[in-house]
Amino acid sequence: MLFIGLPLSSRACDICGCGVGSYYIGILPQFNKRFVGVRYQYKSLQTHLGPTGNRIPISAEETYQSLELWGAWNLGSRWRIMAIVPYNFNARNIPGSGEVGRMNGLGDIVVYGYYKIFEQMGSTKSNQMFNHSLWVGAGVKAPSGKYDPAQRSATSQDAPNNFQLGTASTDFMINLAYDIRVMDLGLNTNVSYKMNTENKYDYRYGNKLSVNSLLYYKVNIKDRVRLSPNAGVGYETQPKDVSMQRYDVAQSGGYSLAGIAGIEVNIGKVNLGANYQTLLSQKLADGRAKAGGRWLTHISYSF
Secondary structure, rough: OOOOOOOOOEEEHHHHOOOOOOOOOOOOOOOEEEEEEEEEEEEEEEEEEOOOOOOOOOOOOEEEEEEEEEEEOOOOOOOEEEEEEEEEEEEEEEEEEEEEEEEEEOOOOOEEEEEEEEEEEOOOOOOOOEEEEEEEEEEEEEEEOOOOHHHHOOOOOOOOOOOOOOOOOOEEHHHHHHHEEEEEEOEEEEEEEEOOOOOOOOOEEEEEHHHHHHEEEEEEEEOOEEEEEEEEEEEEEEOOEEEOOOEEOOOEEEEEOOOOOOOOEEHHHHEEEEEEEEEEEEEEEOEEEEEEEEEEEEEEOOO
């Protein structure tokens, strides 16, 4: 099974995994040449909280769902390309005013390229199988999703700019993915950095650093079904967004630490998977936003 992870994440306001532009990859399906599949993600976020993180009349409950077409293609033994095409479903509810808002549509498309620096196989002193590999990748995010500047001006210039389908900016990502396995027990660690550019509305989302590490165990059932339960942690941090090239957006940026638990299932050419991320610690938008749990499920076919 091949493993590569990317940001737990980058979404508008990027607010550490919630909002527009967040692309978590995690554990890839098992494949030799190429695969294509569909993923579903669900994330929740509370915004416009009071100074101490308390709910106030303008506090909002937001959900971000995405249905994504994704796939990857190995080119020879060292190169790989991958693409993600998301369709987003955003919803906002403000209980204090009864206001409800929705925004559905195409999100920002992402294309990655990866190069395998090395892959070594061998055995330990106790004759246990051992292998490890290191991949480096780079990606670009196109401004294909709709960005509505009125969403920001309708609330506050210092409020989170999360409720968007796209960022209206062309952004760039770099990634390192290291995987080490002894027999059926392995550890996958990923470090990603996303560099955001300013959009035509003079708004630039903060760059994001993401680190995640997953411990997994491979179980083979009668050579027909392969299971890979996994668990680990993910950390994200980013500075504040910037408006007009000089003004920090007060309610933006921050960090989050999440616990991750999931499972991957391979049956022939079909791969299924799911994981749940629960927030262990966070400080988002100077405490004016709070992220909830996140779900991800996928199904894919290798050929």
